[in-house]
Amino acid sequence: xxxxxxxxxxxxxxxxxxxxxxxxxxxxxxxxxxxxxxxxxxxxxxxxxxxxxxxxxxxxxxxxxxxxxxxxxxxxxxxxxxxxxxxxxxxxxxxxxxxxxxxxxxxxxxxxxxxxxxxxxxxxxxxxxxxxxxxxxxxxxxxxxxxxxxxxxxxxxxxxxxxxxxxxxxxxxxxxxxxxxxxxx
Amino acid sequence: xxxxxxxxxxxxxxxxxxxxxxxxxxxxxxxxxxxxxxxxxxxxxxxxxxxxxxxxxxxxxxxxxxxxxxxxxxxxxxxxxxxxxxxxxxxxxxxxxxxxxxxxxxxxxxxxxxxxxxxxxxxxxxxxxxxxxxxxxxxxxxxxxxxxxxxxxxxxxxxxxxxxxxxxxxxxxxxxxxxxxxxxxxxxxxxxxxxxxxxxxxxxxxxxxxxxxxxxxxxxxxxxxxxxxxxxxxxxxxxxxxxxxxxxxxxxxxxxxxxxxxxxxxxxxxxxxxxxxxxxxxxxxxxxxxxxxxxxxxxxxxxxxxxxxxxxxxxxxxxxxxxxxxxxxxxxxxxxxxxxxxxxxxxxxxxxxxxxxx
Numbered sequence: 001x002x003x004x005x006x007x008x009x010x011x012x013x014x015x016x017x018x019x020x021x022x023x024x025x026x027x028x029x030x031x032x033x034x035x036x037x038x039x040x041x042x043x044x045x046x047x048x049x050x051x052x053x054x055x056x057x058x059x060x061x062x063x064x065x066x067x068x069x070x071x072x073x074x075x076x077x078x079x080x081x082x083x084x085x086x087x088x089x090x091x092x093x094x095x096x097x098x099x100x101x102x103x104x105x106x107x108x109x110x111x112x113x114x115x116x117x118x119x120x121x122x123x124x125x126x127x128x129x130x131x132x133x134x135x136x137x138x139x140x141x142x143x144x145x146x147x148x149x150x151x152x153x154x155x156x157x158x159x160x161x162x163x164x165x166x167x168x169x170x171x172x173x174x175x176x177x178x179x180x181x182x183x184x185x
Numbered sequence: 186x187x188x189x190x191x192x193x194x195x196x197x198x199x200x201x202x203x204x205x206x207x208x209x210x211x212x213x214x215x216x217x218x219x220x221x222x223x224x225x226x227x228x229x230x231x232x233x234x235x236x237x238x239x240x241x242x243x244x245x246x247x248x249x250x251x252x253x254x255x256x257x258x259x260x261x262x263x264x265x266x267x268x269x270x271x272x273x274x275x276x277x278x279x280x281x282x283x284x285x286x287x288x289x290x291x292x293x294x295x296x297x298x299x300x301x302x303x304x305x306x307x308x309x310x311x312x313x314x315x316x317x318x319x320x321x322x323x324x325x326x327x328x329x330x331x332x333x334x335x336x337x338x339x340x341x342x343x344x345x346x347x348x349x350x351x352x353x354x355x356x357x358x359x360x361x362x363x364x365x366x367x368x369x370x371x372x373x374x375x376x377x378x379x380x381x382x383x384x385x386x387x388x389x390x391x392x393x394x395x396x397x398x399x400x401x402x403x404x405x406x407x408x409x410x411x412x413x414x415x416x417x418x419x420x421x422x423x424x425x426x427x428x429x430x431x432x433x434x435x436x437x438x439x440x441x442x443x444x445x446x447x448x449x450x451x452x453x454x455x456x457x458x459x460x461x462x463x464x465x466x467x468x469x470x471x472x473x474x475x476x477x478x479x480x481x482x483x484x485x486x487x488x489x490x491x492x493x494x495x496x497x498x499x500x501x502x503x504x505x506x507x508x509x510x511x512x513x514x515x516x517x518x519x520x521x522x523x524x525x526x527x528x529x530x531x532x533x534x535x536x537x538x539x540x541x542x543x
Contacts, residue, residue: 007528026536060531120467125451141446150444150467154451166450169538170460172529177464179525 005087008067009171011054012081012113013094014105015073018127018158020054022094023068025164027056031070053084081112090121090171094158097126097134103143110147117149119178123171125156125163227257227323228434230265233274234292238308242269242292245315255323256437256506264342267322269306288322343434346427346498348401349420350435352376353500363404366397373407378416382407388414394426417499421453424498430487432473433494440504441470442493448501458484462492470505 011019023031032055054070066089071081085091091113095102106124116122128134140153152170156163229246231239246259262268267288292306306318345364352362357377365371370390373382383391390396391414432438444466450459458480465471465479476489484492496502532538 058532058535060528060535062527062531064528064531066532120464137449145446150446152447152463153449154447155449156451163451165536165538166454168536169533170447170450170464172532172538173460173464174467175525176461176529177468179523181468 010069010088010091012071017094017096019070022158022164023056025161031056085113092167093124095126098128098131102135124153125167129155228260228265229267230262231269234271250439342428344398344400361404362401364399381414381419382411391422420499421495424495425491432490441507443470443503
């Protein structure tokens, strides 16, 4: 499992969900971003957005390097989500609960990363759940149940480093459990 | 990854949180009510036996675990339904127990007769003798009329836990319940379990595990100035801290457990073993003892019991009674020595994560 491959963790989710922030919270160096002026203010009201990918890395004591990729948030770059997901250790999907289309966005990303989700190598972090009218964690769980998926869904604020650590730690636990199961089968 | 085992009984836990949020409420509640009657764990206490005899009996009971018609659990004398009393047990205390709602199994060394005894167990013990005694107890208790006194589980370790379970099993009327303790501290809980209200000091007690296990009673609406909290937070912490580390008597220690959904650890920060437990239980059925064995070194039986209690209180756990004659599930091979295990360990070390590395 993963031996000899590029070691990478993918951060994905719609525009404004916090992918760049999450990578910056744990990357050894400032992440390389391909941000441009946001021309899609209707979808997300922020000045800049990622059009190709974000890139950060963790250099481990063993000499191994874990690459952290952030996918572009816009749906027209969906082909890149799938490319980046290939061979990944796992995926961290960030959602903005205050988006009116949060559940539709969840569906789109679960479709794109279906293989990793089915193998339980995907963690969902959902932000701004306290905002009025926001999608709730039980709403997301209900959606996952319809897909017969039991994957972690956490209310998070990725501006807090410990919340990003929680997402990573949960993903590592999933990888560990998957690896153990492969070993025992 | 999920294991295939023949399920003898289904759905013995109640999905509280799911029931609170989905239109399946009525069906889920019916399932839960039915489940409660299906699995009626009996609580036993052993007293008045020599060290050797007590050890022998406990060993035999361990062997019989999961093989009796009714699941059982060893608990302290004060809260047990069935008392196995040896010759060293105080005769006056035993006389006082006669006529109580407790079922007494008397251990004798000879043919001597004891007052009021219902069932006798002879020492030295034999496995089949103990098994037949357990079956006799299960059979007799199965037709016994319910005690008119307080249910055995309603003690100081479980009262709030049980009250919350009761609320989950009844239709919500959007009304409030409350419990008071200490110097006028009051906890209000809405009967749909979506919300609670209390002073900040009560919130602190909840998070610190200092909320006493007292039953809820109906009340008026809480004062508007009280701080509101998510019901899921209350359910999790009450479940986690009830019973002083024992598994709830409403849960079967020999059952297989599986998560219906992960706890929201963004709201309730996890103990270092909780992520690992969740990952294992999301992947398939595991017995409590298997979890303890798999997590040896990072989680003991108390940690596992507390986690199962919390998940059960939160409606996140599914349980199945497993056929004990089937071979045990393949033990997960520890990944710690593998490429993946080493990689995970390095990432955790790099990020200083306390997660459930085994």
